Amino acid sequence: MIRYWEKRFKSGILTENIELDKEFNAIKKELKKSIKKNFAGSLAIRMVDSGSCNACEAECNALSNPYYDLERLGISFVASPRHADIMLLSGVMTFNMYHHAWDCYEQMPNPKWVIALGDCAKNLSVFEKTYAIKGVDLPIDYTIKGCPPSPKDIILGLLEFLRSKE
Amino acid sequence: MRLVARFAKDLIDSFEVIDIYDNDIKRYTLSKDNPTLETLTIKYPAALWMEKKINDEFGIIFKNSFDTRNTIKHEYFPKNIYPMRKSFSKKEIEFCDFKEYKYEEIEGDSLFVVPVGPIHAGIIEPGHFQFSQAGEEILHLEVRHFYKYRAIEKMCEGKKPLDILQIISRVSGNESIAYQVAYRDILAQSSGIEIPKSLKQKYAILLELERIIHHLTDLGFIPNDAGFGSALAFMSAASEEARRAMKKLTNHRFGFDTIKSELDLDYNILNEYLKKLKDDLIFFRDWIEDIPSVWDRFDTTGVLSKKNAIKYGAVGLVARASGVKIDCRDNDFYKSFGYEMQVGKKGDVGERFTLRIKEIFNSIEMIERMQTDSSESIELKDFKDGEYHSFIESSIGELFIYLSIKNGVVDRLYIRDPSHINWQLFHTTIYKDIIADFPLINKSFDLSYAGNDL
Structure with a gap:
């Protein structure tokens, strides 16, 4: 245990992009005024994979590593759509996931938004339409571009989305 | 003999079913009027999903199979179409009426069922798990997949071999390099060129780096699922550093689209x-x-017995943790750079965990010795018609890709992801464990859903 604490102190704080904190605090102030009722100062995200290659999910998982530590901004991934403000949708929307994704969307309380993660949802990325791909017809409010978007792209994308909601 | 894959091909006037074993290939030609074949599932239980997939995609019936339910055709998927046949060219199909899927469930006094998925609580891919429970204890688990079925094999048909490189990169994000290297090997065979040794070494370095990233991620998530969060904090930082190293080397955090004629590594x-x-x-x-x-x-x-591992033909680290000596890297090329097969014995979560650590150390050693300054290049062009296949040890296990080129375009692409085998033996490991151990066991396997579903 002593070794652990020694290592812990030596490595210090790894979290980067501290400058985002300031920006986010500024947005948060405005947010509080405009949609305080809806967000209560924090964003709850439900991640739904509708047929991606798993790279987008890996990058979302990376958001909670010490380098990015997304939760410090008040943005958290929740386990149920009923707790969520935003659906983060990755993938091409396959035939077999179509009804489940819509189910998930309908379970979310109003007001709700859908953010597309990666290029797949918008234009299938490098893939092509086949019989097994239905395509996304959920009402997408914002797209975070990239294949896959890096964790920093995702954070910036979320901030940009929040700004557009002011 | 170990069954590697069983898949079908449409030869226009007949069907062909090809069985790939570790030291043999068998071919069957079936008439189109009444395509039936004897099942392999009695001897090789892992043939089940392959046969079910063939049945759904081609309409070939396997006699005496113990399970004939649909697999890629889910509740709303029309059952009367066979999309992988050459005569099927629709890009759009309509939903059919809901048809219930009968799950394997154990019924009895005070027994109950816990359905999990397809959308999970964490940030993971979709798949369904149906648990039959006696209190905390799991009596049976049915794994149901193919929610992410994108029909990648059909998507690639009719395209020029070089045009599908980007798709191959993105079949399964965590194994991208392995897919690309396997496909590059096929293209090299097809154009009749030998891959220069220095280039082989460079791609092997990337492959090992990909393995390191995958293992590091798991080393964080496995203890986290046992309630030890600080290990995740520590290891997720380490895997982020590995991703950044990958980004610096290939200009992409996952190494997508790195098959080039030359490769410069810093x-x-x-x-x-x-x-x-x-x-x-x-x-x-x-x-x-x-x-x-x-x-x-x-x-x-989550003990996988050696007996079950052999019976199902388990591949990759999962098999090695149960004492089965199987690894595509077990050859002179890798051995000359210090490869040592890491084999466990107990086959439980702890064994898979320690094996991952040992494999990373071995990978580091290999990367250090593989570095070379000579730069040779290849040009992949002039692909001859024919059938080609390749094996690569991805971060999950043995990846098998088959490609048949006809008239200069892809006639049939078949991919057998290591997860396709390992998912099928997953339920054998979980019997009488408590349901709270499921995430732990699942993470210790760390299989791909995208690669399995395709």
């Missing part, structure tokens, strides 16, 4: 990173060894 960056990784890993190993509560959860949980 060894200074790599070596600097590996030095830090080694220190971190030694610390991590010593640290976690001393946490008894973690090992209390790890030991004797």
